[in-house]
Amino acid sequence: MKKLISIVLLFSFISFAFAQNATVKGVVKFSGEAPKPRLISMKADRQCDAIHGGKQVQAEDVVVNQNGTLKWVFVYVKEGVKGKYNPPSEPVVLDQQGCWYHPHVFGIMVGQKLEVRNSDPLLHNIHATPKKNKPFNIGQPVKGMKSYHTFDTPEIMVPFKCDVHPWMSAYAGVLDHPFYSVTNDKGEFEIKNLPPGTYTIEAWHERLGTQTQTVTVKAGEVKTIEFTFERKK
Amino acid sequence: MAIHTEHTEVAHKQSFITKYIFSTDHKTIARQYLITGIFWGVVGMILSWLMRLQLAYPNQPMPILEKILGKWAEGGILKPEFYVALITMHGTIMVFFLLTAGLSGTFSNYLIPLQIGARDMAFPVLNMLSYWVFFAASVVMLASFFIQTGPAAVGWTFYPPLSALKNSIPGADLGATLWLISMALFIVSSLLGALNYITTTLNFRTKGMSMGRLPITVWGMFVTAILGLLSFPVLLAGAVMLIFDREFGTSFFVPSGLVLGGQPVPHEGGNPILWQHLFWFLGHPEVYIVAIPAFSLVGEILATNARKPLFAYKVSVGAIIGIGALSMIVWGHHMYVSGMNPVLGEVFVITTLAISFPTAILVFNYLVTIWRGNLRFTPAMLFALGFLGLFIPGALTGAFLATAPVDIQLHDTYFVVAHFHFTMATSAAFGMFAGVYHWFPKMFGRMMNDKLGKLHFWGSFIGVYLIFFPMFFQGIAGVPRRYYAFTEYNFTSQFLGLNKFITIAAFVAGAAQLLFLFNFFWSIFKGKKADKNPWKATTLEWQTDSPPPHGNWGPETPVVYRGPYEYSVPGAEEDYIPQTVPVKVETK
Amino acid sequence: MEEKQSKFHGLLFLFFFVFGMIASVWIVLRNGWWLPELASDRETIDRIFITIFIIAGILFVISELVLSYFIFRYSGQPGKKAFYLPGTTRKEILWSILPGTLVVIILEISAEFLGGASLWGKIHGEIPKDAFLVEITGEQFAWSLRYPGPDGKFGRTDPSLISYDNPLGIDISDEAAKDDIVFPAGQGIMYLPLDHPVVLLIRSKDVIHSPFLPNFRVKQDAVPGMTTRTWFVPKKEGEFELACAELCGLGHYRMKLPVVVKPMEEVKQWLSEQTPAGDIYY
Numbered sequence A: 001m002k003k004l005i006s007i008v009l010l011f012s013f014i015s016f017a018f019a020q021n022a023t024v025k026g027v028v029k030f031s032g033e034a035p036k037p038r039l040i041s042m043k044a045d046r047q048c049d050a051i052h053g054g055k056q057v058q059a060e061d062v063v064v065n066q067n068g069t070l071k072w073v074f075v076y077v078k079e080g081v082k083g084k085y086n087p088p089s090e091p092v093v094l095d096q097q098g099c100w101y102h103p104h105v106f107g108i109m110v111g112q113k114l115e116v117r118n119s120d121p122l123l124h125n126i127h128a129t130p131k132k133n134k135p136f137n138i139g140q141p142v143k144g145m146k147s148y149h150t151f152d153t154p155e156i157m158v159p160f161k162c163d164v165h166p167w168m169s170a171y172a173g174v175l176d177h178p179f180y181s182v183t184n185d186k187g188e189f190e191i192k193n194l195p196p197g198t199y200t201i202e203a204w205h206e207r208l209g210t211q212t213q214t215v216t217v218k219a220g221e222v223k224t225i226e227f228t229f230e231r232k233k
Numbered sequence B: 001m002a003i004h005t006e007h008t009e010v011a012h013k014q015s016f017i018t019k020y021i022f023s024t025d026h027k028t029i030a031r032q033y034l035i036t037g038i039f040w041g042v043v044g045m046i047l048s049w050l051m052r053l054q055l056a057y058p059n060q061p062m063p064i065l066e067k068i069l070g071k072w073a074e075g076g077i078l079k080p081e082f083y084v085a086l087i088t089m090h091g092t093i094m095v096f097f098l099l100t101a102g103l104s105g106t107f108s109n110y111l112i113p114l115q116i117g118a119r120d121m122a123f124p125v126l127n128m129l130s131y132w133v134f135f136a137a138s139v140v141m142l143a144s145f146f147i148q149t150g151p152a153a154v155g156w157t158f159y160p161p162l163s164a165l166k167n168s169i170p171g172a173d174l175g176a177t178l179w180l181i182s183m184a185l186f187i188v189s190s191l192l193g194a195l196n197y198i199t200t201t202l203n204f205r206t207k208g209m210s211m212g213r214l215p216i217t218v219w220g221m222f223v224t225a226i227l228g229l230l231s232f233p234v235l236l237a238g239a240v241m242l243i244f245d246r247e248f249g250t251s252f253f254v255p256s257g258l259v260l261g262g263q264p265v266p267h268e269g270g271n272p273i274l275w276q277h278l279f280w281f282l283g284h285p286e287v288y289i290v291a292i293p294a295f296s297l298v299g300e301i302l303a304t305n306a307r308k309p310l311f312a313y314k315v316s317v318g319a320i321i322g323i324g325a326l327s328m329i330v331w332g333h334h335m336y337v338s339g340m341n342p343v344l345g346e347v348f349v350i351t352t353l354a355i356s357f358p359t360a361i362l363v364f365n366y367l368v369t370i371w372r373g374n375l376r377f378t379p380a381m382l383f384a385l386g387f388l389g390l391f392i393p394g395a396l397t398g399a400f401l402a403t404a405p406v407d408i409q410l411h412d413t414y415f416v417v418a419h420f421h422f423t424m425a426t427s428a429a430f431g432m433f434a435g436v437y438h439w440f441p442k443m444f445g446r447m448m449n450d451k452l453g454k455l456h457f458w459g460s461f462i463g464v465y466l467i468f469f470p471m472f473f474q475g476i477a478g479v480p481r482r483y484y485a486f487t488e489y490n491f492t493s494q495f496l497g498l499n500k501f502i503t504i505a506a507f508v509a510g511a512a513q514l515l516f517l518f519n520f521f522w523s524i525f526k527g528k529k530a531d532k533n534p535w536k537a538t539t540l541e542w543q544t545d546s547p548p549p550h551g552n553w554g555p556e557t558p559v560v561y562r563g564p565y566e567y568s569v570p571g572a573e574e575d576y577i578p579q580t581v582p583v584k585v586e587t588k
Numbered sequence C: 001m002e003e004k005q006s007k008f009h010g011l012l013f014l015f016f017f018v019f020g021m022i023a024s025v026w027i028v029l030r031n032g033w034w035l036p037e038l039a040s041d042r043e044t045i046d047r048i049f050i051t052i053f054i055i056a057g058i059l060f061v062i063s064e065l066v067l068s069y070f071i072f073r074y075s076g077q078p079g080k081k082a083f084y085l086p087g088t089t090r091k092e093i094l095w096s097i098l099p100g101t102l103v104v105i106i107l108e109i110s111a112e113f114l115g116g117a118s119l120w121g122k123i124h125g126e127i128p129k130d131a132f133l134v135e136i137t138g139e140q141f142a143w144s145l146r147y148p149g150p151d152g153k154f155g156r157t158d159p160s161l162i163s164y165d166n167p168l169g170i171d172i173s174d175e176a177a178k179d180d181i182v183f184p185a186g187q188g189i190m191y192l193p194l195d196h197p198v199v200l201l202i203r204s205k206d207v208i209h210s211p212f213l214p215n216f217r218v219k220q221d222a223v224p225g226m227t228t229r230t231w232f233v234p235k236k237e238g239e240f241e242l243a244c245a246e247l248c249g250l251g252h253y254r255m256k257l258p259v260v261v262k263p264m265e266e267v268k269q270w271l272s273e274q275t276p277a278g279d280i281y282y
């Protein structure tokens, strides 16, 4: 078994080193006046409130970073990917902690395991309402519970909600390839290991809509692109 | 159940299949109902254990649960969505499959032809069909346990929109569809049965068996059948409408403008309260469809074992008819806080209090029946007495719930859970047990073990009180029913300790049921052979062989000369005079 | 009867009920299992409850003891005959009907003449003019709250306007809506004024729920597609619990809301510190 793994590792390293796959990276900017952060009060659920020491928590639907960029934008290759990609064996983890989802936006591959964890000593339910995949709704009444789920079809985006705490929301981008990224608190994203070719890249934001760009990358190239979202009035 | 004495059989050749499986003989069909009912009783009981485990040990992983239930108890924690499925299936199975089909199906089929001196039902083929449709309903209901989204999980009352929107809870998906299909089949089966019971009772009585000489059991089954015929079609209509709402986008029960889990719901113009009216229009009579047969079996068994005539037979029959009639106009007492027109609420208070009138008469008559009797404690008799002991607190607590303002506080709390488990659930189960112990010798030609039966009784009687009596106080303190755990509120968490106690009692009572199961199946094969009339009873079924031959009687059907309960008639030699004994023989 | 019947069962019945009743009274008193502390003006409910409790309690004790005594006393003996009493004479029939009649009369009296009917009429009749209004909306599995603001009127709502920003679908173009104070589901506590009539307007966004305030003797279903209503007067200061009493899904057992009762001025003060709907993001 160990042997097999090392052979696979070696092989993938070699193919990575020699194929010289490209990278697309950049930032997502926000133009205009940043909206006032929306604050969530958890007063009605005394347990959640206590975890946050009675303080309000800032909603993550529109997060404008200090440097004027946008957080939680899902950037992925919409068109142009050829070939089949197998999902990695390690699961994506969606954690519920402090009556909050971590992370708020994430990507996952078709067939890849999603592990939903409850790190709170209280009930959450994971209510996913996809359109193309099968919806599901799982209750996790106790701390430390884990549930697993896999998606069968690519779908942008699958919403998650906790009905017990209606403010809890998360989004998953389900793709049949690994070329996606989510912007961080500097607004940066990075899609690695792209084979040379021409791609349509889309940036998706839950409140501000989507934007696309077409890029062509050569072997070994690192391409930098930029998206700019405006607040819709 | 392969004991069937052939010698008096009226020239009739049968293969194994026509005799035991697709049989048209009412006695075989009755036994099929009984065995299926017992199967469902076991399932319902196991479900109640799972609920009780959860309530006693919330948040405590029990690895064994994961072994049994798989993903419904990941990490040994029973899921809340599965708890809701448990209450739904437990309620449905117990009310419909055990105490409607199992109870009425068994004893209407078995007793009506035998006690009125008929050779079989009016429509034997229809009768067979009725069982097999019920069997199909059972298969569908059972299948729903094994599907991905789990069995129905919206409460046995199936209130929409929860039951109408497939996304509201996993059990509202395919599980609910199967539930509706199964219930539709079930209703068809009940209607076929009811039609048969009514026609048979009216037209197939033997010579001399006037309506005034019918045993109270036959009266009970007869009134029950009429109730079923009047109320079940309404639920069938409701179920079909709900299926349409779910599958074909109609909106009988779903109003416009709903948003479920953040997603808009594409329905418009329905009214959820309409379902509650349709459901309870059946649902309340259903309580009496369960209770009246139990009551009537108990009456018969009390008289036989007190060696006394049933006190005021005519009044008791009148009371049963009165209960049946009134039960059709009290359904609104389930809906005092539903948002129904409050004026209706006041009307239903009055009709509901009115129904306590015939009920009180019946209980009183039964008590007088054992007064100055010469009581014989067979297991059947103990269960009949236990029935009274359980029904009394059930009926009395009905007075609280009937009073609309008090019901504001008690509605949908554990007070209701305790109330209906006493009035209709466990008391009817006791009635059924009494019936099984009493007629077992006739049905299977063998006796059940007496000692085990008595042990079963005491385990059950004490167990039931310990389980359900404390629940009255949980309800008074405000604990709502259908709660997955009592951990979330101050006024519920005071009962966490009591819940452990109740759960232990539930397992003790459950262990007593194992005694019954063993006794039942063991006695079918190994019990002592039964005489024709082991209880020295007066009614017709005891005057033929045990078990009766195909066609029930020899070449001639019996002739009836007197009423059903001629026990301890002064001057008579024995303390009972069968209905078939001509009056002139009596030494007066 | 061939065999003498054992007295054991009768004794056990008697013992079970006598012991059980004494033990129940003791355990219930010791643990104080009773109605939750009354905090509203609905003391009539308690009065009727207690009356029926006493009547039903007496009937329960009498009938169970009579039953047990009969079982004990009349256990069968060989050669003995039961007392032949078919109950066919007029006098006997009258006897059999009498207790039922009594029961009904007693129940009727306790239900109707202790103010039950008038309380029912009051709850569902006219609401006091200066009442304090709160709208409570259920959804799986939390409660939204809305107060009408200084104008005392709720703005129009329209389900088609429901969105992430506007969870109740308030039509902000309606003048009455601008000063409404809204707490989206799970984000607000209910504040109620002491000694002042409170009207709850009850709605639901998805399935049937039922706000239940055990201390206030209040329960009224929240039915999607309609607004139900109930009113009462909070009589005690402090914090209370609101629970959901109608099965609404997997989180039913935890659909709770803290309710705080304070003097009117403090509630008004608190309300004035909240941001009205018009000033938020609609």
Ligand code: HEM
Pocket (backbone or CB within 6 Å): B045, B048, B049, B051, B052, B087, B088, B090, B091, B092, B094, B095, B099, B155, B156, B157, B417, B421, B424, B425, B426, B429, B467, B480, B481, B482, B483, B506, B509, B510
């Ligand atoms: C020892 C036997 C039994 C035990 C321990 C038991 C226990 C329970 C429990 C724990 C619940 C759920 C309460 C809640 O969460 O609200 C329940 C509900 C119920 N039970 Fe039983 N039960 C028993 C026998 C029966 C029988 C014989 C019937 C026959 C009619 C019955 C009918 C029901 C019904 C109709 C419900 C309500 C279901 C619902 O809320 O949808 N039970 N029972």
Ligand SMILES: [Cu+2]
Pocket (backbone or CB within 6 Å): A099, A123, A124, A125, A162, A163, A164, A165, A168
């Ligand atoms: Cu949550």
Ligand SMILES: [Cu+2]
Pocket (backbone or CB within 6 Å): C138, C139, C141, C208, C209, C210, C244, C245, C246, C247, C248, C252, C255
């Ligand atoms: Cu609810």
Ligand SMILES: [Cu+2]
Pocket (backbone or CB within 6 Å): C209, C210, C244, C245, C246, C247, C248, C249, C251, C252, C253, C255
């Ligand atoms: Cu609920």
